[in-house]
Amino acid sequence: MFSGIVEETGIITTTSGDSLSIQGEVIFADLKPGDSVAVNGVCLTVKEMKQPFFTVNVMPETLKRTNLGELKPGHRVNLERAMTLSSRLGGHLVQGHVDATGTVKAIAWEGDAELLTLAAPAELMRYVVDKGFIAVDGLSLTAINVTDESFTVSLVAFSRQHTTIAERKPGDRLNLEADIIAKYTERFTTRRESRITPSFLAEHGFTS
Numbered sequence: 001m002f003s004g005i006v007e008e009t010g011i012i013t014t015t016s017g018d019s020l021s022i023q024g025e026v027i028f029a030d031l032k033p034g035d036s037v038a039v040n041g042v043c044l045t046v047k048e049m050k051q052p053f054f055t056v057n058v059m060p061e062t063l064k065r066t067n068l069g070e071l072k073p074g075h076r077v078n079l080e081r082a083m084t085l086s087s088r089l090g091g092h093l094v095q096g097h098v099d100a101t102g103t104v105k106a107i108a109w110e111g112d113a114e115l116l117t118l119a120a121p122a123e124l125m126r127y128v129v130d131k132g133f134i135a136v137d138g139l140s141l142t143a144i145n146v147t148d149e150s151f152t153v154s155l156v157a158f159s160r161q162h163t164t165i166a167e168r169k170p171g172d173r174l175n176l177e178a179d180i181i182a183k184y185t186e187r188f189t190t191r192r193e194s195r196i197t198p199s200f201l202a203e204h205g206f207t208s
Contacts, residue, residue, distance in 0.1 A: 002038045004091030004133075004140025006078040006163045010039075012071050013053060018063075020044075020071065021055045027079050028052065036096070038080040040164075041138030041175045042066050043096025066098045067137075067173045076164045078138040091140025092133040093180055100124045101173040102136070105150060114155040116168065117145070120176055125149065127178035127186070135177040139163055 010024040020039070027037065028051050035046045037056065044056040063069040071077065083089070102118035109115065118136070120128070128134055128151050134143045141153040160166035168174065 001083050002043070002080050002094040002096055002138070003083055003087065003089050004041075004094045004135050004138065005080065006138055007080050009076045009162070009164055010079045012073050012075045012077060014073060015071060018059065019047070019055055019057050020068070021053050022077065022079070023052050024054065024079055025052060027081055028054075031081065036082040038078070038082075038094070038096045038138050040066070040068065040077050041094070041096060041135050041177060042068055042098055043082075062098075065100070066175045067101055068175075070173070076167070078163050080138060092135075094135045094138070094140060094177060095180055096138075097177060098175045099127075099178050100176055102176045104168050104170050104172045104174065106170060107168075110154070112157060114160060114166070115152050116155060116165070117150055117152045118174060118176070119150045122148065124176055124178055125151070127182040129182070132182070133179040135175075137164065137174045139165060 008026040010022040013023050014021040033046050036043050046054050048055040100121050102120040105119050106117040128143050130146045132143050143151040145152040
């Protein structure tokens with residue numbers, strides 16, 4: 001589990017089939033093989049370490065669902081270690097299980113804030129609400145101007161300076177993860193509603 005608060009950006013050093021090698025610094029403080037690391041918001045397992053590099057494997061399904069397959073040596077990625085029980089939850093609960101990718105539609109400015117508008121598939125947009133949480137390439141952000149097809153996030157200077165988000169341009173794909181609470185809420189309410197059918201009412205004595 002992650003918080004969506006990026007700790008640093010790493011640099012892709014090699015890509016080989018289903019593995020990535022990444023150069024980092026801050027993240028090595030207590031990292032060890034077997035640990036989970038979010039790379040652009042994707043939860044991956046550390047396979048090998050040789051400071052300042054670590055290697056992770058990426059499954060075919062992950063490559064299809066995320067933008068990790070587009071990475072090449074020299075690209076920067078957002079990195080976050082898994083939370084501990086004593087961690088401050090500065091963002092929101094992020095699993096590192098990317099739902100889909102979104103495409104940058106437009107970039108605008110409002111004072112010092114950069115406004116990034118992303119188009120996203122309907123199966124993800126059903127979970128996005130105005131002022132609700134959304135993880136974008138591993139960043140915990142707040143969605144605004146939500147429509148059936150897109151949403152906007154406002155990026156403060158700190159996020160632009162300490163993550164890869166400022167490098168994005170129209171047409172780029174970003175990893176998106178909807179709020180897990182929204183998914184559970186939908187599942188719970190759908191299952192309850194599906195039980196209340198005419199036959200269910202008749203069976204329990206509710207007749208017209």
